[in-house]
Amino acid sequence: MALHNPELLLPLIPERLLRQAHVYERHDSRFRAAARLLQALWRERRKLPEGHYTNAAGARRRLGSRLAVDAAREGANFITPDIFGQARLDLAYREPGALVDIERMHANLLSSMPLCFNLLAPLKADKKLARRVFNQLAPGIAKEISHIQFEHSPGRGDPTFTADGTAFDAFATARAPDGAKAFLAVEVKYSESMTEPEARLRPRYDELARSSGLYAEPNDEALRKNPLQGLWRGHMLAQSTVDAGLYDRGIFMLIAPRQNRDVQRAARAYATRLTNADGKVTFLNVELEDVIDAVRSAGAPDLAAALHERYTDFGPVHDLVRRACLDTPRRRRPLRSATRPASTRPRSPRGVPMAAAR
Template sequence: MESILNLGNQCKSDNAFTKKARLLQSMYRVKIGEEEGVGPTKTSKRKYGNMISGGEISGKNFLMKETFEYAKKRVKNRKDNETIDEFRLFNNLLSSMPMAFNLFHPLMLLLEENPEKVTLTIRSIFKNIPVFVVTKIGLEFIPTPIEKYAKDKSAMDAYIQFQDNNGEKHIIAIETKYTDILGLNEAHNCEEQKQMLIDTGLFCAEFEGLLIANKIKLTQIYRNLLLTERYREVENLKDSYSVVLSPKEHPSTEKEIRSVTEYLKPEYAYKLSAVTLEDFVDTMIQCLPEYYAQVYERFRERYLEFE
């Protein structure tokens, strides 16, 4: 560890991008007047500049009071199989989980007030997806019972449900990343999930052979895609889309996406794509009413102004 001025302990093992992001969140902690906290877990002994203490009381990890209240409600009413980490959600400024809450909960609020404005904004971001009317936006979603879907605890960080101009239902499942790298470990006893992935019909024959021969592992990005496709099948949706949302400088997103899309049949290449966090936030600022645009200006300052 190393300490920079009064910004608290940093982490020597961080890659270049994570180092910048941790420093930015350490600066944010100082700005909001919070003391350095322990992390990354509740039982950790070391303090880091990106950690706060008592966030479950202060709500300082959230950009809106309403988002903090929503986060508390989600923790209090946590359902079976939900993997919401309370300590991380409230106290880790660097974590992508509270970032996702800060990113999508304002849209959830605005959808109740002004669904037309939300629909126009989502259309502006996902220009190649046939969004006619947004019907629902949610966070940390594990469809249950899990036995009906992907049969594991994979979750959608966020999702957008919409109808096309024929009234057909669709879903966009979103993986939000800040400094995270999608897990490279394969789930245990995942032969059934591998077969379900093959049964989606999205992949070329070469992929099927490599997957069965264990030359390709069923890593997180595949499990996320499987969850989205299984949700489409079970809920009888017209179509589904998986999107990775991360900063433009994120060191691995492009490679992670390419590791999957190279095996998708050409007609299904649209199934997995990436959107930069910068483009998403800039669109929010440009399209949303002033009150909400200001929330996303604060988001940009907190998470994305590295220089």
């Protein structure tokens, strides 16, 4: 039997460690708890002040995976000032109807939105780097990358597409080697469990499920609820842009951490429901670690190192848990043996065993 490799499994973190770091959340998944602690440790190493969270009832408390207001305003959630500047510029020119939680993006270290910018804004600034990275992830997709947008939809509310507010986290347009107009529509997940609130089902979804040709069973109920509904809507939106003649081909790419088992299970379950027919938008599940490796081998090792430290290097979490589990305090005195003979029991000053003296 193969030896267990602890690096491939995140620990169940003792509650006291989570509370000490101010990151205990009762309903966090195993991955989310580890990721929340990782973000708090990353913040502490940089001496960034801790933020607060106010719940629906108005109760305010410290939360180690959030930044204080001033640090958030100064862009501490982004790994370089240039990325922070690009994020501000993109938000200033965001599409009408784009749903962006500004406070969450700037203050929440666990959010997938700043991850999306930290990962892809440098590629937007360097199209040659973007081409090298994307061609490693999807070989032959791009001769050149022309543009990368964030929180993009070809038409919110437009019945040509999904007739709703569904959008891609990022969208890269490309010219393929054969001259075809192509795209990569990107969905980024970090700590999500794929149980987030479901969108209201619409008749247009059923129409697209049948007409898109993506699904072996277009009426499959599993597609219409968590954990698959978000992937279903995003993929249909991507296919509808091809069907509308805006692009010749495309890829719907999911990026998520290898150890986020909720997302990885959902991706596998979703993939089994696809026809994989020729001419359809391809679904590509890419682990975040592989994207970071592609960034490194494409010529940006410093960026890759910063991304790895921030999002996928759980070494500090493992170290903390191991110390807590192995460094147990020693007992001040040995346990008294229940079978110790009477002759060895402590005696009274007169030499009578203590038990008899009592």
